[in-house]
Each structure stands twice: as structure tokens, then as C-alpha cells.
Amino acid sequence: MIVNTNWLKKYTDYSYSAEELAERLTAIGLESNLIPDKAAGLEEVLIAEILAVNPHPNADRLTVCIVTTGEKQFAVVCGAPNVKKGLKVPLALVGSTLPNGMILKPIKIRGVASEGMLCAEDELGISEDHSGIMILDENAIVGGRLADYLASNDRSLEIDLTPNRPDCTSHIGVAREIALMTGNELYKPDINLSESESATSAYISVGIEDQIGCPRYAARLVQGVKIGPSPDWLVKALASIGQRSINNVVDAANYVLMETGHPLHTFDYANLKGQKIVVRRAKAGEKVVTLDGIERELSDDILLICDGERPVAIAGIMGLANSEIEKDTRDVLIESAYFNPRIIRRGSRYLGLQTEASYRFERGADYEGAIYALERGAELIAEVAGGRVCRGVVDEYPKPIESPKIVLRYERTNRLIGMKFEPEWVKKVLVGLGCDILNSNAQEVAVRVPSWRPDLEREIDLIEEVVRIYGMSRVPSTKTLQMIPNISTDDRYDRIEKLRSFMATCGYSELYCNSLVSARATEFGFEPVKPVKLRNPLSQDMTFLRTSLIPGMIAAIKHNFNRRRFDLRLFELGHVQAYAPEEETQARESLRLGALLTGYFDEPNWAYPRRKTNSFILKGLADTLAHEFGVCNLNYSKAENLFFKRLVKISAGKKVLGYFGELAPDYLGKDWDIEEPVFGMELDADFLLKQVNLAKIYKEPPVFPSTERDLSIVVKCEILVGDIMKKIRQNGGDLLREIRFYDLYLGKNVDKNEKSLTFNLLFQADDRTLTDAEVDQIMATIHSNLSRELNARLR
Amino acid sequence: MDLLNRIDEVRAQLQNDIQQVGADPQAAENLRIKYLGKKGLISVLFADFNSIPAEQKPQIGRVLNILKKDAEARIQALSEKLKATSSQDEFFDYSLPGLTPAVGHLHPITQTLNRVIAIFREIGFVVEFGPEVETDYNNFQALNFADDHPARDMQDTFFIDEKRLLRTHTSPIQIRTMLKKKPPIRILAPGRVYRNEAINPRSHCVFHQVEGLYVDENVTFSELKTTLEVFAWRFFGADVKTRFRPGFFPFTEPSAEMDISCFICAGKGCRLCKYTGWLEILGCGMVDPNVFKNVGIDPEKYTGYAFGMGIDRTALLKYGIGDIRLYFDGDVRFLEQF
């Protein structure tokens, strides 16, 4: 919504500057921004006329324009396509300053000196337009300043209205708010109609078939108008708020809309058949051509204005082409109605069509103000287009709407806001808003709210008005804050934070990936799930909710590869959604932890060799996480999956904690055009977080020294190291505290089908120093078990 | 004393001696004599080895041999090192780059959210969570959004079916909490939210919010102001000014917007604040009586306030990030800066 400062002054007096007005309106809830003054910064730009356009000797696309400021001629090199002899254009001479602060310097363009620059609108800061030189009106004064040409003493404000304030979609509405602040009077223009002998009712009758959709329909006829251009004041008024002039009748209706906020519609009476207006619902599938020339199919939510035979307008949204005002229109029927906001909104959404009219009707127009707007429209049309206003209005208003009666309690107001308001001041505000005071005492005041404020329905709405007009910034802040002695805890947040920080500590950087993904991305996963689909996606590749974090994370890897970053350690903690196989309707949300590795794990350095990443770094991460978050008895087993070359399933008891492995080169190649190996892991973070015990209990470290022994054996290749370690643990008894596997050897001196393994074993007792004999005894048991069950040989 | 223990002791002593060696080029030779000379400590161990029982010999022999080889190798290495050092005139290049640990970085949204939560936790707010797939009831109806009201246009919604959608704000967590608990309630609700809006440098269809709610007897607008002023000072700095102006949210009334004075231009006007001197930070207001009715709380007895802010946008302001899409690219050159 755009309002103009001078236009506003027609309805109330105020002395605020434009800047101050914007600030004050913002403070009472009408967020206003000043539209930049077009003339600012253009004091040194002149108006010139092009005398000749000569080709540039060295460049086909450039021209050398000879321009005059009346006294002097200048040669200016120009690249714009729209220069022509006789045009009046803005000229910045060498040495002058442009609005962006740039001072024009002497310049040679492709060998020809240019004495200045012909400017496009963007160079002048007027608009973003750079398609060509700005062309000025023929009557622009050559040699004059562009600033004077553009100057006007009024400014315009753009108001970002909240949806609850239809009353402020007009100059009178905004003026009412200004009057509330200044205490000055609000005056609506008086109407002086000279009516003709013929009565409107002799020419038109109105029948409302849908009284829910259209509670009120009023009309008036103006005969014998002459369609033509609007007078200058009207063109300028509309231009000041960014509206184009169309013709005198349409402009007059538009002016009334911008003045009162009430949409009027104008019909060419000659094209209305049967001398009647019927308001009815459309039939589903019914087709009409709106005045923008588009054929539209309607639904039965849409309200139609019809004549005796056919639809002539989509109520409250747009007129139809068959009855619009044309050049030869003589008689104009003006419509001023009140339509049901919900029905207009449904229709406007169905058609995907928002207009100045629908914007206001769907927020709630003024049902009582309809007649004032109609009279004002008739008066103005007669004034600017001639014609005779027919006597009386036709006003179908079968069940007059009564605006609500509301009681405001002072104590309640004070208790909610936290300060004391003076009852007298409160009443003054309510009256200023347009409320009628029905009765009042020391405790409360009862009012009837005005018809233009459909948002005022309850006591709380009036309390809001009181604090809004008082000024929210003026409400004092309390000196203290109340606290609740709280025993409920929010561990989950702490745990999530612990998990995140732990991952960062382990060297992984955090990703936030889009949770909206393509169908292909939902195929990725470890167990089959049914993805959740959006009914109205933004685009094809964002149709589903992700079922795994990994595809989004691979996209991030690809993004980094494209920027030549090849060593990556990344993680994400985020939600995935899917329908569980057994329940079709309830999507299940789960928190996942994803980790991806590729390239080298270490930074390049001068001291150590760098480690290539591999799956076992992820396995080690899983072990460490499990330990840190209190998950016991991890189990690893081999798994199969199309997307992985090698995949390992991690379980804790019966529960699957997650998977890790090397992504399949085939998948990386085809889907992502990635050739380097990438390793990935995805864990059930909900499970991990459930286990965490943030309370730790300290255990004394052992007092007695430990004993270490190495164990080197040779076994068949296919025997799993994990199985050997399990056997060692089983046979090591309580005194075996740690097993570290630290050497794997294949090759020279070892048979092709065998491998040589070395373990370091640590023994310790809590109550004594172990003797060699004791440890030897255990080692002997381990040896004999390994050789018996796994055919292991000592080395 | 048991021979194995003595072996351990000698190993430890050698370790210690090697660490204590200075730059004296003779030191290696001295150690060789001390441990490996004819009467050296290790030679003595070998002498004693001969007298232990035969069945212990294979094992202890192996350990003793390892010690000897280890000692020889380490003393040799020390000797070479000392020679090299002396030849370089003890040159120590302190300017060699440090060996940096592999560091991970938390996402700027995480860091911003943590900061916000930390401030509100200090004044007694407790964190609550809720699902991203919500019911139309929790996301709109219970929050006093009428079915066909234009207020719904403020939040273009992704729908899953008739009744379910992707939450457009974290406010449904208010509803879930108030249905579950009786006042007093003082919660903070962070989370990911969705709006069906085209992605551009200033907005994304996926973003993050944090919402606060306080319900009790005698909660006032005046106290809401104090709470948010404390937050603004703690988060943006003690010299920022705050401004409250009327706003509109269906689930609060009165509704307000809090602006802070632009911290780039100190209120003089710049590009960041669109030359207004103010930055819009959060929306807030007093809980609408209709919301209380929807969750079975008596609006005559209890009052409450709620506030909510976009974390992505706040982080954008705080860190001077120019394009919101950077959050989702995962570019490590971006992440490593936080």
C-alpha cells in the first residue's frame, strides 16, 4: 500500500516531515518506508536535446551524439540503442556529480573524447532500468536541471500492512491513524451531488441469490459520460502512488478506492442485458473471460455478478471483458458492494489472481462505508467525465450487519500490559478509532466498534489498540524478571550438544543439508522405507523428505571437490522421515548422525606421513562414540547394499545402531561423477542419546603395576582378527585387561594363505603385583586354545 | 629381585637417560659404556641370565634380547642426532610450522542457536523439542489461524496431505507443551521449519527458528520487554538500543516486533538496515486468549508471552554473511571460518 504525504493532508492536518511520518506510523504498527526522492542527488544533471546522432569511427555499437543545452553544444559518446535526433535526455557533463557520488572524469572512448554522459535511469538512481537512455517529456526545458524537472514537494510512503488492518488500505484510513496521534480532526470530503430526474432504480434492479457471499450490493447510474483522458490533478495523484492513468472513469473509481479503501466496479451500462444485476455462485467448470483477456475456469466457491443473461464480473476480484468501460461508453453503472471475505479469498486463491479489490475484500471491507464510496464515485465521475448522476441508489442490504459490542476492563488491561492506563485517555483513544461509547464506569467501558475495523471482535483486540496507540516502546520494562523454580530438565538438548561438540573435537566439520530431496535420494538407505512426499513441492528435486543424511552430504563433498578441496571430514546431525513399513499414515521422525570421509585424514605437514582415510577410521569413531555415550556390547557384521562396495552393520544387542563402509564407486560415479573413494557412516542418534549417562562415577586407577606380553601368531588368512581377539579375551580371564592389535604382516616368510598377527596383551590385578608365573600360565592357556581351535602357530 | 623386573627397570632408566641428554657429543658414548660396556647394566643382566632355571630361559631370553637390540638402536640414533646437531651448530628452526590438530567446526547456525539458548537458559528457560511433520491443527488452528484467513499467506506451507504439513514455525511446540503441562511453563523451542518460498540469497525454504513461551499468573507485556532487552544486550552487545512496535501474529495479542539499532552503522543508516537504522530481530507478543482456550488453560487466570526468531537470519546479521544459501552448500572454506 502506497500513500502520498500531500494526499493525506486532504483529510487531516499534520506537520510531520515525511521521514518523521514514516517513523511514527511504524511505531503504531503501520510499517512504513519512504520511497526514495527521485530528484535527490541530481542537482548537477542537465536536460539536453539531441541534435545529431553520428556513427563512432572505431566502434559499430557506439555513437557520437551532438547535444545542446541551449547555450552550448557537446559531443558525447554513447552506447545506448535508443538515441534519436530530437529527443530530450539527461546529460551529465564532465566534472559533475552523480547520485552515487561518482564524479564524471574526462574520458576517451575508443579514441573519441566524450564531453559528458547521457544517462540511463539506473545511473541516476531512479530505477534499475539500464535498457537505454532515460527519455524526458517533450516539454522538458532544455538547459534546465533534471532535479527541477523531477521535483515535487510531496513524498510517498510504502506501508507494509499486516493482514488484520484492511482499514488502512486507503488514504482516509491512514489519515485516521495520523489524527489519533496528533489529536487533530479527521475530515472526509463532503459530497455534493446534483442528481438528474431519472432514478437509478428505473434502469437497474439487483437480486442477491447468495446472501452469504454478498450481504450488500449497491449501484448507481451515471448517464452521458464522455470517456477521455483524466485531468492533470487526477493523473498526478495516481502517479504519486505508482498507478497508471487509464481513462477518466476508471481513474475516478481508482481514486475513490485509494481514498476510501472501498473497491468500486464500473460497468458499461449498454452492455448489461435485461436491466438487472444478479449475484450468484458460479457453477464448477463455468468459463469466463476476464478483462485482462484471459479465459478462466471457475469453481463453485466463486461469486459472480451477472446481468439478465450472463456473468459480467467475478465478484470482488475482476470484471469481465464483455462489460468493461470502452472508449465509446456513455452510461456507467457503478457497483459498491460488500462481499464475504472468506469467499473472495477462496476464489482469489483458486484463480491465482490477486487484485486491488480482492486484496481489500478478503481482509474485510467496510460494509457501512459502501454507500459513501458509491456517492463519492458518482460525484467524481460526473466531475471528470461529465454526465448526469441518476437519482438515488439501488441498495440491496437484506440483513444489515451489526458490528460487535465489546467491554474493555481497565484492570485487565493494566494487568496484561504491566502498567496503569488512565481511563479517560483510553476512552479518547477508543473514540478516535471510531468506536461509539455505549456506557462506561470506573471499572470498564462498553463500546460499539466501527464497521471499518473487522479485526476488533474481543476485549483483547481493544487492549492491543490501547497499547498500540500509547506506544509499545513507551511501556516501561520491569526492573526484575520472574523465575520458575524448575525441576524439569532438558537433558536432550545437552546430549545433542555433547554429540555435536564431540564430533567437532574428533575433527569433523558440521553440515546442514537440505531435508527436501529428489526421489532418487530417497532410494538411498540401508533398510527399505516408504518416503514422505510433499503435495506441493517447490521443485522436482525437492519433492520428498530425506530418508538418509548421506546423499545430501555427498552433494556437499561434490561441491567441495568442484572447489578443489579433496580432504574432507564432515558430519551432520539431523532428522530423517519415513513411514514405517507397518504404518502408512504416521511418518516417523528419527535423529541421525552421518559422517563422511574422503582424501587424507591429516593436514599436509613436514613431520609425519599423512594417513589416507578408510572405513576403519569410521569404525574407530563408532567405537569411541559408543564408549563416550555409554553403549555397551557393540557387534559388527557384514552387510550388503547397492550403494556400498563394503558395508558393515553395527548393532548393540538386538538394536541396529547403524552402518558404515566404503561407498560403491559405481554409485559415486554415476550419480555424482566422483572418482575418489568416499567412506560413510550413519548412526541412529536417538539410540545413542538415550544411552548417555552424563553423570560419571570415578574409579580409582589400579595401584599395582601391570605386565605386558606380546603374542605373535600365524593363522589362515580367512580367520577374522575379531574372532581371534574374542578367543584371547575368553581365555585371558579377569586379569587380561587390554588387547591391542598392532601388527598385520603378509608376504616374505609367511605362506600365501596365511597372515602373521601381533597382539599386545596387558595384565593386571587390583590387589597384588602379578608374578611371571601367573601371567605365563594365562599365556599358555591362550596359546593352546588358539592352536587347538584356530590352528594358530606361535612365531 | 626377579630378573624380568630388573629388565623393566633398566629399560626405564635408559629411557630416562636418553631424555636427559643435552648437546654434549660425548653423551652417546658415555651411555654406550654405561649400558652395553663390558660391565654395563645390560651385560650384567646377561650374566645373571645364565643362572636362571632352563624352563624360564626362552621367554626371558627373548625379552632380554629385545632390550639389548632396542638399547643399541636408540644409542646409535642418539649418537647420529648429536653429531648432526653439532655439525649444524645446534640450529633450531623455531619457525617451522606447528603441527596442527585436525579440527572440526560447528556450523554457524549451531553456534548461534547455542548462544541464544545459553542466554535464555540462564533466566530459567527449558528446551523442548517437537516434530518437523506437524498436524494442521497444531501448526495453524490451535494457534488461532482461521482456515481462510489471509494470515495463512504469511506462511506458505508444504502439505503432505489434508491434515499434515511441514511445520512453518516452531510455535506448535507451544501447543504440544501446553497440552502436556500445567502452568507455570517457561520453555524454549528450537528447530527446523519449512516455508514454500523460492530460494534466493535472503531466504530459503528450509530454515531454523527458536521460540520462547512463558505462562503463569501475572505475566506482563512489560516483563516480555525486559526479557527480550536482556537477550538483545547479551547477544548483540550492551550498546544496542531496542525498539518495540506493533506487529501481527494470530497467536499473540498484542503482537509486537522487536528491532535493534543497527550495529553496523550504530543507527545512522546503511545498506544492512536499508537506511532505517534498525534491524528486525524477532516477533513477540502476549499469548492470545483463543490459544489458551484451545489448550484448556483459563485465559482469565493465566497470562503469557511468546517470542520467536529466525536463527539463520540472526546468524546472517551477526557474522555478516551475505547469502543464506551458503548455509546449505557445505563449503569447507565457509565452515572453517566459524
Ligand SMILES: [Zn+2]
Ligand atoms: Zn545500518
